[in-house]
């Protein structure tokens with residue numbers, strides 16, 4: 320028998336048992352669809368976190384005051400010593416280290432912003448001119464050279480205070496100090512739960528004066544390259560330990576390490592949900608096997624007749640095999656469509672989530688459907704091919 | 716024993732036993748038979764005498780437990796499964812009492828089946844099936860399914876299917892058993908027409924009148940050949 324005829328004949332026999340065929344296709348489709356949607360969800364979550372971290376900056380190394388020991392607690396605190404604060408001098412010293420492309424001291428606080436009769440509380444970031452490039456923030460208007468008295472307004476703040484767009488050059492009061500607006504941030508949106516559209520940025524010295532402090536909240540470092548991250552981290556710890564009288568009282572985290580951890584966890588999560596979805600596919604496979612066995616039983620007489628008029632066992636086997644192939648193909652294709660539709664729905668419902676199904680998951684879903692369908696058909700097909708024509712014809 | 720020349724079909728000591736509970740049924744109990752090409756043979760005998768079993772063995776639908784079956788001088792038992800299928804497809808046609816048409820396929824498609832199995836191209840299949848439908852007077856019924864056909868029409872479709880690849884031998888097991896007298900006669904006419912044009916025809920029947928029409932009449936009883944008249 321020619322392949323074309325095998326395919327046509329098997330398709331015709333599928334069409335003749337429409338309800339049953341539809342049910343199998345649906346079962347397979349739901350399995351494949353589940354794989355696609357669930358991996359889209361997992362992959363979307365992973366990408367969301369990765370993107371969030373990436374938006375923080377590139378090759379970022381962050382210095383925090385105080386020592387976070389994995390063994391628990393702060394060593395200094397345990398010994399009755401308070402950890403030394405980070406200072407502007409520390410930041411300057413770090414700026415001299417090899418492998419450091421940029422560095423920015425950072426202070427954070429809240430203060431009242433007032434201008435033209437308007438008043439509101441804002442989050443204040445104190446930094447230097449490098450803060451913006453390190454944090455991947457850009458200005459839509461003006462500039463920020465961290466000259467004394469300069470202030471950059473977040474997009475929303477600028478709009479609130481100067482709806483006519485005339486923010487740059489205007490005078491504002493922040494706390495008890497006067498500033499002149501030197502720039503407006505372009506839209507940044509949410510980043511790690513921190514809305515930069517509603518902050519203001521001032522030179523770090525001004526921030527320290529405003530909050531009456533000598534200390535820093537963080538020092539942000541951008542390393543020259545990915546490879547430079549670890550050396551910079553080690554050099555920073557060595558430098559600050561030296562500067563702090565031989566005491567290692569800072570914590571240095573790298574974006575890379577945090578990101579890698581999240582990446583691993585979420586990658587494993589994606590695999591886990593994909594695995595669960597694959598089980599539903601296996602169940603669909605068992606269903607196909609059952610239905611194929613029923614089909615063989617119901618069509619015993621037809622199989623006997625085919626053999627009586629000269630169909631070799633191989634042809635009979637191929638016919639049933641082709642039927643399973645058709646069903647799994649249809650199930651796989653429909654499931655793929657369901658999965659794409661579901662992922663699209665997810666993205667519509669949660670625009671922040673980049674829920675794109677990974678190509679490997681779609682391919683694996685369809686491949687699993689084909690393999691389970693075909694494997695499930697092997698037994699029934701072999702049984703059909705083995706049928707004795709005389710017995711089969713008499714319906715035994 | 717001069718091989719193929721002595722008979723297209725040669726059975727030597729064919730036995731077929733069935734086990735029914737603890738008792739053995741000897742459906743065929745040492746059958747020797749030689750049938751030449753082009754013969755018209757009827758096989759008669761009481762129910763259970765082994766007629767169908769003999770025909771099944773001849774049609775390669777069943778394997779004997781003992782004895783030799785030579786077809787054109789070649790031992791059938793020595794053939795591989797695909798080779799046996801090939802024999803069933805191209806050299807032997809089988810017509811059943813209950814037609815055994817595929818219910819979901821049309822008359823055309825049922826007759827086409829052996830051609831599909833043989834791997835013949837669609838255009839050639841169409842030509843041959845249409846010719847066959849014309850020959851049995853069912854050109855108008857080509858696209859009817861079996862349950863839209865009368866019994867006589869169904870059996871004629873079954874005969875067309877059995878002979879579409881022009882086998883040398885046509886085996887018919889009570890071909891008129893499910894038909895009334897008149898349609899039965901029509902079916903017999905189709906069979907005898909094929910025989911006149913060279914096909915070896917072997918008919919199992921209960922019908923004395925039909926049996927008597929054959930040039931050679933074989934009688935069976937208890938799995939043995941007990942009469943063979945020409």
Ligand SMILES: Nc1ncnc2c1ncn2[C@@H]1O[C@H](COP(=O)(O)OP(=O)(O)O)[C@@H](O)[C@H]1O
Pocket residue numbers: 733734735740741742760761762763764765766767768769
């Ligand atoms: N598959 C089978 N299993 C058991 N017994 C069988 C089977 N086929 C035929 N027989 C027995 O063999 C004997 C001959 O049957 P069969 O050839 O059908 O007779 P006939 O066609 O002459 O009526 C009967 O006794 C029947 O019951």
Ligand SMILES: [Mg+2]
Pocket residue numbers: 766767768
């Ligand atoms: Mg019988």
